[in-house]
Amino acid sequence: MNSIEQRSYELPMDLSAERQILGILIKHPGQVDKVIDRLRPAHFLDPAHRRIYEIILDIYTKQGRISYTQIYNRLRTDAITDAPAELLIPLTESFVALSELDPSLQMLLHKEGVRRIAQACDTIKAMVLDPKNEDLEEVQAKAQELMFAASQSIDAAGDEVKNLLEVLNKCYINLLKRREGVNDAYGLSVRYPSIDGMTTGFKKKDLIILAARPSMGKTALVLNMMANVAKRDIPVLLFSLEMDDEQLGDRIVLSELFAHKEGGEQAVTSFEYQTKLSDEQFLVTQKVFNELYHLPISIVDKRGLTVAEMRAKARKFKSEHPDLGLIVIDYLQLIKPPNNANRSWTLIVGEMVRELRDLAGELDVPIILLSQLNRSVESRENKRPMMSDLRDSGNIEEFADVVMFLYREDYYNPEKAKAEGTEGLVEIIFAKQRKGSTGTVQLRFIKEYTRFIEEYTN
């Protein structure tokens, strides 16, 4: 039994408004331009009205103009009715003035929006009550997806066409803001000047891939960046598919302890933090906790999340925190692929990355997606990661706006690094930037504190 048969209510509709719009469009074809980008056939509930609107769109699209007789003839040739006159006359007599077009249009948009929500509720109800759907979290994610889709306007086409004046206006405003030093004119600064210098800040809607072999410091770097962002009261959302919340919390605290040590306060080592602290060290650590408590960082530390589940959680978070500034996902290879995937791993990963890029666009935030590189990097002499290293994990570089790799010389050649004084230096290789140049910058990694700091050189 489908949800339609179970419906116990009348679908919201306004047949009078449907007639008025069609009547106006038939008698005043010039008005088609005013509604064509907002009104879809689905906005008409009456099947005959919907068909007439489809005919109007079809004639208009093919010939650029519509006429009474063309519609009459199509109604006959398409065998929609044997008596087109009986259908057309009430339509053209249904309105008094052209000014009725806009209120009627608004009414149809409203009714159709309400209908979609009602239909989504029906579908959700049927899904929830189906005993085959046992996985509650899967059902919750699907329900959120359905409700979100139903809440999206189908008349969004109006935003698709932008003239150059509009575009240049936005560019000009940003130019003025940059000139005046207004922060949001750039992308999101992560407060590492060398990184910000390369990117001019991570841009909204961008997908940033941060890839490296294990132990290069991927998680440490994003945690540092997240804290730097959150210290400016910008909410950050982290999906941690590997580390749990306490591990992450400890890392953030340790990293901040390093800053206090550098500021001349009592040093607290990683070992001491995890074992026993002196009274003075405890006071310093408490101070760090107090500083961190208010940071707007939210963590989802659940293994085996799918992209759909992360999308649902991110949408909910964004609705509760409209000023969400950054999403971080740690890491790609731990995302659970969709159940019914019979396709190759490459295609599946590519699809997941594309969906995450779409999510960045939808939520208007940058998403940093961590990715682990496979062993092939280590089979060659120069172990610096390259774009081709991403290809084994699906064509993720195609969908990324920025691709960053981490490389530590001291990991592979500790003796050489020691001799050359590059111990602790991490190369951040910008292998792709859709909106900027490629290149390499360096940070110093204080491993004990999982802290990255700027490496100032001459």
Place this chain on the structure above:
Amino acid sequence: MGDMDRTKVIFVDTCRNLVELGELSKEEYDDICDLLDRLEEYDNEQFKAELSRISKGLSDLIG
């Protein structure tokens, strides 16, 4: 204005029936539709003259 629309639709309807009865050719019907789509461009006399040019029989029928 409503009467005009009603008349227009009924006129097209009649012409269509005449096509089905073989009293009017498809070409004549198409020309009549074009004429009706441009009705506002003609006064009564011009309309009758144009209609007569397209179909003498129909023009005579409506007087």
